Amino acid sequence: MTRIYEDRAYQTPQACWWRDTVAPAHPPAMQGDKHTDVAIIGGGFTGLNAALVLADAGRQVTVLDAEHPGWGASGRNGGFCCLGGSKLSGPRIATLFGADQRAEWHAAERAAVDHVATLLADHAIDADVHSEGETMMAHSPGAMHDIRESIEDTRQSYGVTPHVFEASDLPSLGLNGRFYGGMTLPIGFALNPGKYHDGLLKSVMRAGAEVFGQTPATRMRQRGSKWEVTTANGILTAERVVIATNGYSSEDMPTWLRARYLPVQSSIIVTRPITDAEQAAQGWTSAQMCYDSRRLLHYFRLMPDGRFLFGMRGGLRATPRSEAALNARIRKNFEQLLPEWRTIDITHAWSGLVCLMRRLTPFSGPVPDRPGMFASLGYHGNGVAMGSYLGARLADCVLDRPTRGPCPAFLHQPPPRFPLGRYRRALLAPTYAAAALLDRQRRF
Numbered sequence: 001m002t003r004i005y006e007d008r009a010y011q012t013p014q015a016c017w018w019r020d021t022v023a024p025a026h027p028p029a030m031q032g033d034k035h036t037d038v039a040i041i042g043g044g045f046t047g048l049n050a051a052l053v054l055a056d057a058g059r060q061v062t063v064l065d066a067e068h069p070g071w072g073a074s075g076r077n078g079g080f081c082c083l084g085g086s087k088l089s090g091p092r093i094a095t096l097f098g099a100d101q102r103a104e105w106h107a108a109e110r111a112a113v114d115h116v117a118t119l120l121a122d123h124a125i126d127a128d129v130h131s132e133g134e135t136m137m138a139h140s141p142g143a144m145h146d147i148r149e150s151i152e153d154t155r156q157s158y159g160v161t162p163h164v165f166e167a168s169d170l171p172s173l174g175l176n177g178r179f180y181g182g183m184t185l186p187i188g189f190a191l192n193p194g195k196y197h198d199g200l201l202k203s204v205m206r207a208g209a210e211v212f213g214q215t216p217a218t219r220m221r222q223r224g225s226k227w228e229v230t231t232a233n234g235i236l237t238a239e240r241v242v243i244a245t246n247g248y249s250s251e252d253m254p255t256w257l258r259a260r261y262l263p264v265q266s267s268i269i270v271t272r273p274i275t276d277a278e279q280a281a282q283g284w285t286s287a288q289m290c291y292d293s294r295r296l297l298h299y300f301r302l303m304p305d306g307r308f309l310f311g312m313r314g315g316l317r318a319t320p321r322s323e324a325a326l327n328a329r330i331r332k333n334f335e336q337l338l339p340e341w342r343t344i345d346i347t348h349a350w351s352g353l354v355c356l357m358r359r360l361t362p363f364s365g366p367v368p369d370r371p372g373m374f375a376s377l378g379y380h381g382n383g384v385a386m387g388s389y390l391g392a393r394l395a396d397c398v399l400d401r402p403t404r405g406p407c408p409a410f411l412h413q414p415p416p417r418f419p420l421g422r423y424r425r426a427l428l429a430p431t432y433a434a435a436a437l438l439d440r441q442r443r444f
């Protein structure tokens, strides 16, 4: 597998809070040659959601994960089950693909959140759910102005009325930090991604799918109408193959993917449980999941056990030095926004890879010129809902049936390659610098 970050980016996170709440399952490695209807490469939310639909439809399904299922971003994210998945604005989607496609995209965003809620209910998965929708906090007066201006557009896009609040409302909402107001959209909820993944994996196995860990796919080739997936201990022959490797994809698995995706680091810190008195001192007592209006956004939430989760993007290299610098920056930003908690211990800190696409929209559909191969990836750091949903919708494609829910046609368009080939992450430094500059300029 040829990957574009340092080896350290592909190591198991040492201090990921979710792993303390539920031990990841470690299914055995595949041994010997096998035949299956559908081989799924990657055991995160995308792969497992595809597996569940396919197994329920009576297909023989085999999931391979290079490490263990849930080892990738699905086992280490912030647990925001929310709208999103593309970095294009609604108006930009309308310009590029048409107003109907924009409407279908927004419908898919909503359907994605509902999809996860239904899965949790139908499979009795207790994932420590909390938060009534999602709250955006204004990081500057300019951003607050933009929020007020966006109300009608938001209403039209999602068919709900956002609740807009001013800086003076923050204490009464239990959201007292250094913000200029904000807006709550009553769609979405927060969950423990480790527990969601664990419950989903059990359901997938109950449905009859075989799941193997420690089984990297190292080669894929077409033999007649079938695919041969090579692993260390045997060849898996499949009628169809699904690529669900997102930010942990490789340049050569399959070679079609080369330079079509850009992994980006996202990092999270989690505090020790914050006591009621400490919460009252800061004035942050709300269970809302929040993010701020920066381009280089922070995402944060008080979890049911009183721990505070705080995350952001921005790491450029996976080296001990750059990780230490990033952790220090996250800690500093946390203290600036929530100053009463500046002495609270951080007990957990970890990073993972999300996946950007050049067109800033996910790809989900048949892989061009490779009959029988399908892929879904590129959720731009919002794959808890969208990755789950598109995994399930990709299974519809594999089954050759109409998608069971909104799924705009532009998601099937082949993703263009990034410039700079395997050195493309060099594009991130100037992008981050420009974003940081714009974030500072929006302070009227």
Ligand SMILES: Cc1cc2nc3c(=O)[nH]c(=O)nc-3n(C[C@H](O)[C@H](O)[C@H](O)COP(=O)(O)OP(=O)(O)OC[C@H]3O[C@@H](n4cnc5c(N)ncnc54)[C@H](O)[C@@H]3O)c2cc1C
Residues within 6 Å of the ligand: 001, 041, 042, 043, 044, 045, 046, 047, 064, 065, 066, 067, 068, 069, 070, 071, 072, 073, 074, 075, 076, 077, 078, 079, 080, 081, 082, 215, 216, 217, 218, 244, 245, 246, 247, 248, 249, 250, 253, 266, 267, 268, 299, 311, 350, 351, 352, 353, 354, 355, 376, 377, 379, 380, 381, 382, 383, 384, 385, 386, 387
């Ligand atoms: C720190 C962080 C915070 C995030 N926060 C949020 C959030 O709050 N809300 C949200 O919506 N999204 C969030 N995301 C993004 C979200 O987690 C991802 O979009 C989503 O989990 C992607 O799921 P996936 O199944 O497509 O990929 P992954 O979960 O990354 O799984 C890919 C799997 O593929 C396996 N694999 C790779 N290559 C091979 C191979 N050759 N053979 C076999 N297996 C292979 C890997 O081992 C891995 O387990 C966050 C991500 C990170 C890293």
